[in-house]
Amino acid sequence: MIDFDNVGLRYGMGPEVLRDLTFDVPRRSFQFLTGPSGAGKTTLMRLMFMSLQPTRGFVRVFGQDITTIPQQKLPKLRRRIGIVFQDFRLLDHLTTYENVALPLRVRGKEETSYRTDVIELLKWVGLGDRMNVLPPILSGGEKQRAAIARALIDQPEILLADEPTGNVDAPLARRLLRLFLELNKLGTAVIIATHDLSLMDQIDARRMILSGGRLEIYE
Amino acid sequence: MNDMSETEQEMSGSRRKIVLRPTAPIVPAGNIAGSSLMFVISIMSFLACLTLGAVIMVQDTASSWQSQISREITIQIKPEPGMDLEAELIKARDIALTFTGAMDATIVDTAATARLLEPWLGEGLDLDELPVPRLVIVTIDEATPPDFAGMRKALDESVQNVFLDDHRTWVDRLVAMANTTVIIGLCVLALVFMATILTVVFATRGALSGNHHIVEVLHFVGAEASFVASKFQRHFFLIALKGALAGGITAALTFAIASFWASHSLATPESDQATALFGGFSMGAGGYIGALAIVVITAVLTALTTRITVIRTIMEIDLVRSDPTLSI
Ligand SMILES: Nc1ncnc2c1ncn2[C@@H]1O[C@H](COP(=O)(O)OP(=O)(O)O)[C@@H](O)[C@H]1O
Ligand SMILES: [Mg+2]
Helix, strand or coil, X not given: CEEEEEEEEECCCCCEEEEEEEEEECCCCEEEEECCCCCCHHHHHHHHCCCCCCCXXXXXXXXXXXXXXXXXXXXXXHCCEEEECCCCCCCCCCCHHHHHHHHHHHCCCCHHHHHHHHHHHHHHCCCCCCCCCCHHHCCHHHHHHHHHHXXXXXXXXXXXXXXXXXXXXXXXXXXXXXXXXXHHHCCXXXXXXXXXXXXXXXXXXXXXXXXXXXXXXXX | CHHHHHHHHHHXXXXXXCCCCCCCCCCCCCCHHHHHHHHHHHHHHHHHHHHHHHHHHHHHHHHHHHHHHCCEEEEEECCCCCCCHHHHHHHHHHHHHHCCCEEEEEECCHHHHHHHHHHHHCCCCCHHHCCCCEEEEEEECCCCCCCHHHHHHHXXXXXXXXXXXXXXXXXXXXXXXXXXXXXXXXXXXXXXXXXXXXXXXXXXXXXXXXXXXXXXXXXXXXXXXXXXXXXXXXXXXXXXXXXXXXXXXXXXXXXXXXXHHHHHCCCCHHHHHHHHHHCCCXXXXXXXXXXXXXXXXXXXXXXXXXHHHHHHHHHHHXXXXXXXXXXX
16 A cells, blocks of 8 residues: 655755665555664655655555655545554644544535534543533543544545554553554554554554664564 | 443444544644635735725716716806896897707806806805806706707807807816826726735745645545645635625625715715715626626635645645655
């Protein structure tokens, strides 16, 4: 689904943050992306989300070279990818419910058609009684779960989650991980960027480790 | 009673009832940037409508001056020792009346002439002792004015010391002045329009800049540029329409109050002065249509600026893809 071929990336005139990356993310796969802070996990996520282009090499998403995708086709492709930003990016003037429903709303769907799905998902991530609350009032962990729910709501083909357990305690992290696994069983390829070793130790999954700009993969 | 208990059972049977607020608009309803945009737009449309009204007023006044003054011409006869002034005046009047287009001719009699000169020469004047010129006032039909040159020639041939003043020079000068005033007014109007356009464009962009993160999130969760643009466009169109209407209505009220004041205090010297200059504060239907046009143009302009700015913001977000140096 996502193919990297000898990809290198530098910001401006800086050093190469990513070097010679060659890997692919297979359909229905589950993997962790790890490495120390500043290793380039977020940068790699942005490449996969097509919000950044490589300085050299090729990135193909759904079989298309991202450097040649015309701008107006980006939204349609991005709709097939769910993303959890490290900084959540919830809209402060919308309630938790409205934030989670946002991807469906911008696809032009009627509120009545998704209402129960959104409520179900919110209950699943433990935000059943925080639906009418605005993000500034939510705790860090609640915001994180709202951001995850928003990424999942339209059952994407690929889920990119940047530090999705960074702000939650261990039991909730386990619960979220179970949620990701469940989603994966339903057919979504999942990529979780994290530096939390204990999280990765819980399941036996593919590990992609970034260090010094290079990537090592342990199947 | 039965109904009640049934509903109650139903309620407790199902899980806790979920009440959601009505879905909020994607673009936040009100913020400081939005209200200051509305304020700026109302001020600008107020100024533009006021300028438009003033220009229309000057133009109306100019054309009324022109028509009022050319409605009359005067024949002037200077006295000379041994000349029968009264006979010459009658002759002149009769000649003038033979011309088609001359509707009426009146000799200004000695009493009236004395009254005219009173401010300069004082009361109790004996005109016979002074070489004061006498006048015949000829009212003319504006639609078919008489042949002034022919009339002048005929008068010169048979009346002594005669001078026909068709006010041409005076009217020409007045019209030139009025035209200059109107041109200056139009220039001011053009400047105010341009200032309005620029202010509206920059104020809209300023108000939008605070919404950059909303545009970005919408785009990242899969919204197309046109969808995002249409949401913002509608929001800012309404803001601009409210602001522009407030400004336009205030301007119209200002004119209405001014005209009320002018018509209800006609006796005061100030208002006489103003009326003489401006011919009353009325913009007429053209003024109100123009004001409405200003309001609509301002609102449409804001909507258009919003659309362009939002689409460009999205293009810039996507541009980051191709150039990591631009990334935030
Ligand atoms: N927008 C940017 N402009 C310049 N340098 C950046 C930018 N984003 C990240 N970097 C740099 O790239 C490196 C990798 O950052 P990042 O991908 O955020 O790492 P991680 O997510 O693994 O902590 C860091 O050295 C960071 O300073
Ligand atoms: Mg990061």
